[in-house]
Amino acid sequence: MTEWKMPLNCHSYKAIVILICTTAALGGLLFGLDQGFIANSLPTIQKVYNLGIEGGESYSAILATGGVIGALLSGFFARFLGRKRSLVLAGFLFVIMSAVSAFLPPISILYACRLGLGFAVGVASFIVPLYLSETAPSSIRGSMGTLFQLMITIGIFLISVTNVMIVKVFTFSQEALPLMFLVIAAFALLMFIGALLLPESPRWLMLKKRRDKAVKVLQKTLNSQSEIDFEIKEIESVIGASRNSLSGILLNRNFIKILIVGVLMQAFQQLVGINLMVYYAPTIFSYVGMNGIVAKLSIPTVFVLFTIPAIWLVEKWGRKKLLYIGAGVMFAAMVFSGVAFLMIGNITNPKLISETPKLILLISSIVYIFGFAFSWGPGAWLVCSEIFPIKSREVGMTITTMVNWTFAGIVMGNALTIMKHFGNYSVFFLFAGFCVLAILFLRFFVPETKGITLEELEFNLNSGKKLKDLGKWKGSSSAVRS
Numbered sequence: 102m103t104e105w106k107m108p109l110n111c112h113s114y115k116a117i118v119i120l121i122c123t124t125a126a127l128g129g130l131l132f133g134l135d136q137g138f139i140a141n142s143l144p145t146i147q148k149v150y151n152l153g154i155e156g157g158e159s160y161s162a163i164l165a166t167g168g169v170i171g172a173l174l175s176g177f178f179a180r181f182l183g184r185k186r187s188l189v190l191a192g193f194l195f196v197i198m199s200a201v202s203a204f205l206p207p208i209s210i211l212y213a214c215r216l217g218l219g220f221a222v223g224v225a226s227f228i229v230p231l232y233l234s235e236t237a238p239s240s241i242r243g244s245m246g247t248l249f250q251l252m253i254t255i256g257i258f259l260i261s262v263t264n265v266m267i268v269k270v271f272t273f274s275q276e277a278l279p280l281m282f283l284v285i286a287a288f289a290l291l292m293f294i295g296a297l298l299l300p301e302s303p304r305w306l307m308l309k310k311r312r313d314k315a316v317k318v319l320q321k322t323l324n325s326q327s328e329i330d331f332e333i334k335e336i337e338s339v340i341g342a343s344r345n346s347l348s349g350i351l352l353n354r355n356f357i358k359i360l361i362v363g364v365l366m367q368a369f370q371q372l373v374g375i376n377l378m379v380y381y382a383p384t385i386f387s388y389v390g391m392n393g394i395v396a397k398l399s400i401p402t403v404f405v406l407f408t409i410p411a412i413w414l415v416e417k418w419g420r421k422k423l424l425y426i427g428a429g430v431m432f433a434a435m436v437f438s439g440v441a442f443l444m445i446g447n448i449t450n451p452k453l454i455s456e457t458p459k460l461i462l463l464i465s466s467i468v469y470i471f472g473f474a475f476s477w478g479p480g481a482w483l484v485c486s487e488i489f490p491i492k493s494r495e496v497g498m499t500i501t502t503m504v505n506w507t508f509a510g511i512v513m514g515n516a517l518t519i520m521k522h523f524g525n526y527s528v529f530f531l532f533a534g535f536c537v538l539a540i541l542f543l544r545f546f547v548p549e550t551k552g553i554t555l556e557e558l559e560f561n562l563n564s565g566k567k568l569k570d571l572g573k574w575k576g577s578s579s580a581v582r583s
Contacts, residue, residue, distance in 0.1 A: 118237060118245070118322045125232050125299055126248035127292040128188055128225035131195050133256020134285050135164060135222055139380045140257075141264040141397055142281050148274040150208050154521065158514050161380055163212055165510025167219020168226065169503050175227035176499035183309075184232040184302040187224055192293030194221035199286035203279040219506075227502040230486035231494065235304040238323065239554045243415040246486060250479035251412065254405040257379060260284065261401040265394065304491060304555075307336045335556045339491050350493040355562050362546050362568055363485045363501040369539040370481035371508035373431050374532030375473050377516045379404075382466060384517065388525060389459050390451025396463070403467050407474035419551035420480050424543050427476020432536035434469035438462055439529035477539075481505070487550045488571070490559045548572040 139161050147157055171191075178187040198217040201210070229249045237245035263284045271277040306315035312333070319329045350356055377385075378400055386396035414423060441462040448454055489497035519528045548571035550558060561571045 118241070121299060121322070122233055122237055122245040122248055124295040125188065125229055125236070126245075126252045127295050128191060128229035129249040129252030130256040130292055131191065131225050131289055132222050133253035133258075134260045134288055135218055135256075136253065136376075136379050137257030137260040137401055138264070138281065138285060140383050140400070141261050141268070142278070143380075143384065145264075145268060145274045145278050145281070149205065149278050150211070154517055158517055160212065160215060162510045162514035163215050164219035164222065165506045165513055167216040167221075168223035168506030168509065169219075170216075171220040171223020172227050172499055172502035172506055173223075175224050175502065176495040178224060179228060179231060179305070179495045179498075180308075183305050184228055184235070185296065185299050187228045188232070188296040188299065189293065191221045191224040191228065192289055192296050194218075194224075195289035196286050196293055199282050199289055203282035203286065205275070205279060223502065223506055226482075226505070227498055230482045231498050232299075232302055234483075234486035234555065235302040236300075236318075236322070239552065241416065242487070243420065243483060243551060244412045246483040247408070247412045247415050247479040249482055250474075251405070251408045253478070254401070254408045254474065256288070258401040258405040259288065261398055265397050303332070304336055307333070307340060308491070335554065336491070339556045339559055350496050353493070356490065356493050356497070358568060359488050359490075359562055359571075360497055360500060362548075363488060363497055364504050365542055366481045366484055366547065367501045367505035368508050369535065369542060370477050371505060371512055372532065372535040373428065373473070373477060373539060374435060374469075374512065374516075374528070374535070375478070376509055376512040377528060377532065378466060378470060378473075380513055381517060385520075385525075386463070386466075388451070389445065389454050389462060391459060391463065399463065399467055400470055403470045404474050404478075407471045408478060411475040411479050414475060415479065415483065416551065419549050420484055421543060421547055421549045423476045424480045424547070425540065427472045427480070428536050428539045428543070430472030431469050431477075432533050432540075434465045434472060435529045435533035435536065437465040438469070439526040439533065441465065442524070442526035442529070445525070484547065484550060487555060488548070488558060488562075490562065491555065545569065 143157050143161070146152060146160065150156075152160060175187065178190065182190070194217060198214045198221065202214045202218075205211075206214070230246060233246045233249060234242060260281075264281050267277050267280050267284075271280065300318045300321060301314065303315040303318045306312075306318065315336075316329060316333065319332055323329050323332065382400045383392075383397050386392070411423065438461075441458040444458040444461070445454055485498065485501045516528055519531070546568050548558075548569055550572045553572050558571055561573070566573070
């Protein structure tokens with residue numbers, strides 16, 4: 102039996118925690134830059150390289166292939182290089198690949214660079230949520246984890262705005278496209294420099310038996326020695342009780358159960374249709390004759406604005422409530438978007454389409470982004486970064502991040518084709534159906550992880566609690582665990 106005495110003000114923190122987590126979250130900026138890049142640059146890329154619909158989808162989707170590969174190797178990087186150096190690697194690769202793309206190389210090289218960008222983003226999408234969950238005190242872990250999604254939306258917004266401005270100033274595509282890539286390289290350089298200044302994750306340092314260094318990191322983030330001692334003892338107890346071999350992890354029944362939750366969480370984050378909107382909203386709007394600044398920038402603007410409330414709502418309301426609300430909002434928005442295209446029917450000339458379905462489509466798209474921005478956007482990454490036991494966290498995050506990128510690639514590579522072959526309305530009703538399934542999944546399997554330490558979650562998992570009840574910890578000032 103091990104008794105842990107929790108300090109009265111455990112998990113208070115210093116202001117530097119916000120700076121550390123914000124800097125680490127810049128990895129999400131890379132993710133967003135590349136997501137937002139396609140939306141308003143795809144017509145320019147298609148002009149320069151003579152790509153059609155399928156070619157545009159292929160170029161967009163190859164990012165996901167790189168993301169899967171990056172996620173696959175991220176567990177190795179996270180375990181042996183550490184969280185910090187893995188972020189440095191991702192930033193470095195992103196700078197290089199963006200810079201090479203700016204030279205407008207042959208299409209095969211351009212594809213290879215996008216694959217490399219996907220690899221870098223795959224690493225970042227794995228490492229950043231992991232680093233934030235392991236570094237931030239439990240009282241603000243949700244808020245700090247949400248910074249990852251906020252940086253994604255900021256990246257989408259920044260690159261969308263700059264791409265629109267570049268196209269307006271440089272009407273010649275051969276001049277505009279290199280500048281688009283150079284903007285990405287400049288932002289990536291900022292993240293790379295920031296990653297060099299980060300401390301290492303204290304939990305990774307403890308895994309590597311570097312207790313003194315872990316203590317030094319906690320001294321920077323926590324306010325008292327009693328809090329540091331509690332955190333160290335909690336981590337040591339969990340590490341000592343955990344199985345370390347890969348085979349032991351993969352054959353562990355509790356790990357498999359929680360892995361299924363993480364896999365479905367990441368799959369549903371994509372199957373509710375977010376990348377249809379992020380990558381192809383300007384293209385979809387153009388189908389109905391909306392090509393102005395509102396059509397080009399409404400989605401990224403709403404995305405970044407409504408991710409900001411999630412930073413405090415995720416701690417006030419909890420993860421699960423936000424996920425419920427978001428799925429309901431997205432369901433309604435997808436249904437109305439489908440209805441808008443049904444109202445349009447077989448009209449192919451945008452000039453003949455009335456204003457009513459256009460307005461419904463625009464409002465529905467904005468409402469959809471609102472629903473995703475404060476819920477499934479940050480929520481899926483946050484929950485997956487929290488639910489896995491410490492010694493299987495890299496494996497769990499590797500698999501779930503790969504799943505996210507796999508389904509992202511499926512959506513990116515097929516959404517426009519589905520609209521072409523089955524009617525523009527079809528894809529919206531398909532994603533609405535997945536929103537309903539996501540709600541059922543939340544009801545029966547997903548735990549609320551608000552306000553509980555990662556070690557307490559692991560203890561509940563190993564104690565045999567139902568998956569949806571893993572976040573229910575009865576401890577207060579002290580806890581006794583065996």
